Amino acid sequence: MRSRMLATAGAVSLALSLSAAVPASALTSGPARPSPAVKAPPDIPLANVKAHLSQLQSIANANGGNRAHGRPGHKATIDYIKGKLDAAGFQTAIQTFSYGGATGYNLIADWPGGDANNVLMTGAHSDSVTAGPGINDNGSGSAAILETALAVAREGLKPAKHLRFGWWGAEELGLIGSNYYVNNLPSAERSKIKGYLNFDMVGSPNPGYFAYDGDGSSGSGGPAGSAEIENVLRAYFSSINVAVRDTAFDGRSDYGGFIRYGIPAGGMFTGAEGRKTSAEAQLWGGQAGVAYDRCYHSSCDTSSNINDPALDRNADAIAYAVWTLAGGGGEPPGDTVYADDLEADTGWTANAGGSDTATSGRFERAVPQTTTYSGTTLQLPGNSGSTALVTGSSAGADAGANDIDGGTTSIQSAPISVPAGSKTLSFSWYLAHLNNASSSDYLRVRVVGPNGTTTVLDQAASAANRAAAWQPKTADISAYAGQSVRIQVEAADAGGASLVEAGLDDIKITK
Structure with a gap:
């Protein structure tokens, strides 16, 4: 997650190319409107998500201790994720851009089928800061949505909506990759994205459970339709008896470019450099007066800087939201x-x-x-x-x-x-x-x-x-x-x- 003090993406010279070139038509190929196979959302195995984090840690270890924009560790991260998705049957494309004199990468993965005019997109940034490997920020979100995408393939999900996943580059430098993706979509293609789910830091070691304030109840709501996304995520956490509080749509993460174009958005966040209050410690456990993530943007943001229950709960919530909002399932686990x-x-x-x-x-x-x-x-x-x-x-x-x-x-x-x-x-x-x-x-x-x-x-x-x-x-x-x-x-x-x-x-x- 980018620092509040970093400048947002301004006038930057960017260039687009597609390695693993996939024509735009192929990204929305498949049956036009299949009958959705109604399935319960799957449990996302924590062990699988942790295995991805272990790989990201190894990538950082082998590339100067980080996975930052313009560094070999970030390209290796993109290659690792792409390899998993390609093997699972996703249609993938790497989008390149230039920022700060270095090449950046976005990875876009589409699941064949669903209504090509009604796209549900899920994203997370895949880069770290230069100071460390970025396993919570944001290996946690990257790994959780990767395993959700792989679960889509394992389950053979045939949702009513078309599913798309994105891993963004250079988020830590001002949301550069995600802004580039949204800004450079033709308006007709951009209008097909009916919802965007963002997951940035979902395994903080002293976690809170915060949902982006889609309905504006805390004073900073998202575009019309965002409340539905927030309510779906809250419904999942309610089903496992975990309280959720609002966090603002303040443009701090990769949903920023989407909501500027009026695309409904939402997501979860377990906290960064802010300190957990006494009331929150009573609600969720953990340590009051201590940062949600004591290793935020630091060299100690390693694979040991993760709270397993928080990561597990959020990964399952992501799957529940994807299944529910895409029309592939709907009831929370537990047979309501x-x-x-x-x-x-x-x-x-x-x-x-x-x-x-x-x-x-x-x-x-x-x-x-x-x-x-x-x-x-x-x-x-x-x-x-x-x-x-x-x-x-x-x-x-x-x-x-x-x-x-x-x-x-x-x-x-x-x-x-x-x-x-x-x-x-x-x-x-x-x-x-x-x-x-x-x-x-x-x-x-x-x-x-x-x-x-x-x-x-x-x-x-x-x-x-x-x-x-x-x-x-x-x-x-x-x-x-x-x-x-x-x-x-x-x-x-x-x-x-x-x-x-x-x-x-x-x-x-x-x-």
């Missing part, structure tokens, strides 16, 4: 039998029992507005979309205008049929409050069946400022297999006057 992202009305009923006592901040399915008091965020937008179950969706004139007041508020789902067999309930939630709260204030989630009730979340407040943050929760509800149940959500401001907000989103039952 019920899912409600709350974007549509599925029959939730507020105060179903008629016993609620809250005078304001009553539960509703709505689009929540962000609410903040003295730096503490008390209400958030939805976790994966615009809508959630929230206590008083409107921000109002001040933070205390529409929070819970006066007692309890509840909302209940329509009946849900739970099939036979072992089942897991998952959802995202938050309980936020100021230091005038007490342990009498709470958020509870229950499963209500014909023969009893199980409380799956019972979160009490305390006399402390607690900011809203979507968190995952899972619970075994196998005891309700074969029964019809309802999910009941209840929150309370049950002590003295206090400022309390709660939310629930992305409810799912899986085998």
Whole structure:
């Protein structure tokens, strides 16, 4: 990932050639619109991704300790990736350009078939800085999308969309390669790219889980359609109970050239030189106050500078996004039998029992507005979309205008049929409050069946400022297999006057 201080690509003298020359028509050859073979997204073997990283480390070791633009290590990287793709049946082309007096390389790989007018592209930069081998930045993204592409070949995927993968050169010098690719596509070809997925640093040793802010919920959204990409990635992480936070579309990586042309984009990022906060350490583990990647742009960014769980999760998320967005699959791993992202009305009923006592901040399915008091965020937008179950969706004139007041508020789902067999309930939630709260204030989630009730979340407040943050929760509800149940959500401001907000989103039952 390029430094924020590096200049962006300006007026540069660039020249194009295609080694392994593949005519443009060949890059979109194959059946025009095959019937998609609907398959579940595969698990991407971590061992395979790590094997690619080992090869990139060996390439750096043999070429002056780096894989930087204009150095032999970068060309060797491109050759390694191209060899794997060629053997798997991809149609590949090397695009060359000139920058800083040196030749740079982009590698483009197309999977035959799919709608040539509807292209889903996935990319990562393949160069390092000169200071080190760049195994996290960005061997991790390069290796993860390579193994996803190889999985496409292994599975014989026949998606509705045409799949294209790209490995960019000279990203570390200002997004030179990716900008050159997008700028030099004929406008008719550029308009065929309907989505771009970017993965830059997905194995940071002290990782966070950040999605590019496609819907603009943090104030810097992408072009129309980017929210769908963000939601698909968030859905995967929700399915494995890993919370995701937004990171800005600030032009720092190779999606920059795509979004300038209005192409929807998205991706994941595990953090660079920024430091993990205490709240993030509580959410994801790791060390607070320490950089996400202590070896960012340094000689120690080697094969030992990788967090395996983060790399594994992101590689699987990439495959899930490709399969889902390309029309080749769709459900997250785990055989989902019920899912409600709350974007549509599925029959939730507020105060179903008629016993609620809250005078304001009553539960509703709505689009929540962000609410903040003295730096503490008390209400958030939805976790994966615009809508959630929230206590008083409107921000109002001040933070205390529409929070819970006066007692309890509840909302209940329509009946849900739970099939036979072992089942897991998952959802995202938050309980936020100021230091005038007490342990009498709470958020509870229950499963209500014909023969009893199980409380799956019972979160009490305390006399402390607690900011809203979507968190995952899972619970075994196998005891309700074969029964019809309802999910009941209840929150309370049950002590003295206090400022309390709660939310629930992305409810799912899986085998």
